[in-house]
Amino acid sequence: MQGEVMCISPDNLLGETARMKVERYRFVTLSCVEISETQVEILYHFDREFQLKHLRLTISKDSSVPSISPVYFAAFLVENEIQDLFGIRFHGLVIDYDRTLYLEEDVKTMPFCKYVAVQKTPESNEEKAP
Amino acid sequence: MFNMTPAILRNFLGDRATRRYPHVIRPSFENARGAIHNDIHICTFCGVCAAKCPSQCIAVEKKAATWSYNPSACVCCGVCAESCASGSLQQERNYRKPFREKEMIVLKGTSSSAVNDTVSISAPAQP
C-alpha cells in the first residue's frame, strides 16, 4: 500500500491524530474492514502534499472508539457511516446521527458485516429468477 | 451589465440547436451501444455471456437450450457481445424502445445446435 502505515490502539488514537493535525496532515477518510467474526480494522488515511500516511486500528466489534471529529471536523460523516454500516459505535461525535445517516431508525442489523445476516426483503430476489 | 446580449442575439439570428427528434431521427453512431440481440440458431449456449454480465441479467441453460435475458435490467455495457465466441450475440446500434409491460426475453435454441453445443462446450472456460 502506498504510504506509511502505523498501528495504533484506541488509547493513543486521539494523540496520534492531534499530532497529524499539528504536522499539517489533511484528513482523507476512514476505511473499515471486517477481518474476523469479532474484530474489525479501521484505517485512518491522512495526506500531506500527496504523501499518504495511514493509522491502523484493530478493535473488537463491540467496543466503542473515540471519535476524531473534534480534531478533524470532516471525520464526523465517515464515522457516522461506519456506525451505520458496521455497527461500531464512536463516542464524542460532533454530530451524531445515531445510526440514521443511511439507515431507517428501526434497522438493527449491520449490513456490511459478512457474518451477520444481511437485511433483505424476500421479493427483491424474484427479479433474478428467469 | 448585459453581457449575455451578444450570445442571445446570436441564438436568435442563427440556427436552432434543437434536433426535432420524433420528426427527424438522427442515425445512431457507428458503435453506439443499444439493445442486445441473440441469433439463437448460432448460439452454442456456452454461458460466457451469463458469467460475464456485470448486471447478471442473462441466464443460459445448456440442457434445455434456452437463453433468457432481462432487458429491463440490462445496463448496455456490451461485455456479453464482446465475449461471445460464437458471434451469436450482437449489440445493435439502436436503443431498446420504451415499453408498457416488463418482460423476459427467453429464446429456445433448435435442438440440433443444442446437441452441437454439448459436444463442443469444453473450450471456453468460465472466468
Place this chain on the structure above:
Amino acid sequence: MINKSVLILAGLASGPVLGGVISGFDRILTARFQSRIGPPLLQPFYDVIKLLGKEKVVVNVWQAFCVNAYLTAASIATALFFLRSDLLLILFIQAVGAVFLVVGAFSSTSPYSQAGAHRELLQMLCYEPLLILISVGIYFQTGSFKIESVDAMNQPLLLKLPFLFVVLSFVLTIKLRKSPFDLSTSHHAHQELVKGLLTDYSGPLLALTEIAHWYETVLLLGFCSLFWTTNPIGALLLVGITYLGEIWIDNVSARMNWRWMLGYGWGMGMALSLVNLVWLYAR
C-alpha cells in the same frame, strides 16, 4: 350605454384572449433567444385548459376564495381600464387583488408558499409607490387622474415623462415576474422556493391565477400604451418594444434578491420619478 357595455366586455375578454397570446408569444421568443424552438403559440391556452380539467386539490376554502377574489379584482381593473376610468381606482383594485393572492398563499402550510408570499409582499411594497408616482406624474401633466384626459392630449406623454416610463418598465419587470425580479415565483419553478407563492395552488385554482396574471399583463401593457395615445400605431409600437425589452432583460440577467430589489427599485425608481416630476414642475 351600449358603447360602455361593449367596452366592459372587451375588457373582460382581453385578459383570457390577449393575455394568453402575449404569454405564448413570450414563450416562443424566449425559446428563440435560448436557441430552442419553443412551444406553439397556443401553449398557454392548452396549459390553462388542462389545469382546469385536473383534479381539484383545495388546501383550504379560504385559498379558493382568495384566488377568485384575485381573478375578480384583476378582471374588474382591466375592464375599468377599458372604460377609461380613474387611474387611482384601477391601481387600488389591482392592488387589492394582489393582496388576496398573497393572503391565499399565506393561508397554506407550505413554507415555500409562505416565504413566497412574504417576498411578494416586499415586491408590492417596491412597485406600488412607483405606480402611484407614475399616476402623479400623469396628473401633473394632464390635470386629472382620469384616463380620458390622457386620451385628450395632443402630444405623447412619453415626451413629457420619459423617466417615469423607465420607472414603469421596472414595475413591469416585477409584475411580469421576469428576471432579475422573479423572486416570489417564476415561470419555470427553477427557484429555491420551487414555485414560491403559487406552490400550493394547483389544478383549476392555478389556472385561475394564470388567467388573472394575463389580466394583469394586459392592464400593465395598457398602462404603457398611455404614454403614446396620439396614434394607435405608435402605442402598439411602444408596447411591443417595451415587452421585447422585458424579454431581453429576462434573458440576460440573473435573479436578484429582495434587498437588492428594494434598494434598486426605490433608489432608482424614486430618483428617476422625482427628477421627472421636478422637471415638469420647473417648467
Place this chain on the structure above:
Amino acid sequence: MFKKIMTKARMQSPWMLHFDCGSCNGCDIEVLACLTPVYDVERFGIINTGNPMHADIFLVTGTVNHRNQKVLRNLYDQIPDPKVVVAIGACGLTGGIFREAWNVIGGVDKVIPVDVYVPGCPAKPEAIIDGVVLGLEKFRGKAETAESISANDFEEEAPCREK
C-alpha cells in the same frame, strides 16, 4: 367535443415532475438534457415544474431504497389526477446493476404503479421522449374509452396506494 378539447390540452401540456430516486445521475442528467436546447421538450409543452401539485407526468429515475420509497410515494400521492408515471433507466425498472445490493428494494414499480418503462443505462434523451409520448397515450385512453379499466388495473397492481 369538450372531452376532445380536454384530451388535446392534456396531450399538449404535460408538465413533468422529475424525482431522482437514487439514480446515479446518469438518467437524471439525461432527463435534464431533454429540457435543454438540443432536445427542447418544451416543443411539446413539457415544462419541468418541480412541484408535485402542478405535475402531470412523473419521471422517476433510479433505484428505490428503504428511505426514499416514502418520499416517492408521498410525491406520487401529491400529484393530482390524471397522472402518468414513467420509470427511467435500468435502475428505475428493476434496480439494474444494483438490484442485489443490500439497500435496494428494486424498481419503481415496487412502490407506485408505473405506466411506461424506459430501458437503457442511461436512457438516451430520445428514449425518454419516446417514453413520455407513449405515456401520454394514457390521457387519450382515459378521456375517450372506459375509465374503469385503467383505474382497476391500478388498484390491483399497487396495494401501497391506499394510505
Place this chain on the structure above:
Amino acid sequence: MTKTIIPFGPQHPVLPEPIHLKLTLEDEVITEAIPAFGFVHRGLEKLVEIRDFHQMIYVVERICGICSMLHAMCYCQGIEEMMGIEVPPRARFLRVIWSELHRMHSHLLWLGLFADSFGFESLFMQFWKIREKILDIDEATTGNRIIVSVNVIGGVRKDLGTEQTSMILSALKDVEKELQWLETTIMSDYTVQKRTVGKGILTGKQAYELGLVGPTLRASGVAQDARMLGYAAFGDINFTPVVETDGDCYARCKVRFREVFQSIDLIRQAIGKLPNGEIAVKVKGRPNGEVVTRVEQPRGEVFYYIKANGTKNLERLRVRTPTFANVPALLTMLPGAWLSDVPVIVLSIDPCISCTER
C-alpha cells in the same frame, strides 16, 4: 424574529440531487443547516461479494453517472497496481483523453446548473447546448453518451482512429469558440457577480483543514490536484493546476470555467502525443493485497481503498468520493447565508449525492 424550518429537498427543482437540508431560518437568514442523507444509498461496496473484480468495473462506473469514467479508471488503476500490470502507453493517453472529456462535460453541466441556481435560465441553456457537443464525441467514440464503459483492467476497450481524433479536435475548436463568447458573461456580468461574489467564503486555511478537495479547495488558493501525481499519462503532458484565491462561490465558478479550457488543452496535448501500440494487455491471475489509489475527478480527488484476498471477489472496496469530503464545507458555509443564496452555495461545491452515499 420568526423561526421557520424549511425542508430543502430531497426533491427540489434547483437541486436535482436527493439531498435533504433542514434549514432553520430567522427571517431569511439561515442559522442552522443539517444535511440528511440516505436517499441514494445502495450499498454497492458490498456488491464485491457477489460480483467478480472484472464486473465491479461496471458497478463502480455507476456510482455516479457524471464522473463514471474516472471511477472506473481509478478502480482499474488500483487493481493494476495490485497485480503489477503495466498499462500500454497508448491506453494511458486514451484514458487521459476520455477522462478530460468527462471533466469537460461535468464542468459544463455544473456551470449550467449553477447559472440555474441563481435564476439565469438562458445561461443554463447555453452551457447545456455546448455540452451536447462533448456528449456527441463520447457517443461517437465509445458508444454511449454518459456512461462510457471504456476502462478494463489492463487498458481500455475502445481505440481512437485518426478520423476520430480529428473529429474530436474540430469539435473542441467549436466548443472553445462558443465558450469564449460566454466568458464575459461568466467573468464580468453585474448580476452574476452580485449573486456569487462574497457568498460562502472559505479561507485557504479553513478549506485545507476541512479536508476539502477539487475546485472547492483550489478556489481557496490551495494548489492541490491529484493530476499532479502523474497517473495515467498526466506525467507526460504539461499540467499546472488552476487556482483562484478568493474562496467564494464566484472563485469556484471561475476555477471550473478555466478548467474547461485547461481540459481542452490537455486533450490536444494528449492527442498530439498519442503513441501507437496496444490498447490493453491480458490479465492473468487474481488480485491479492491492499492498495490505495487516487484520481482527480471533476469534483475533486476520489480515493479508493481496495483489499483483495486472491479470489475472484475482492474482500473490501472502499470509495471516498470528492463530495463526501466537501459536504463538511456546507455546514460551515450555510449558517449566516440568506435563503436565496442556499442553492448557489450548495451547488458551489458541486454536490453529487449518489457519489457520496454510493
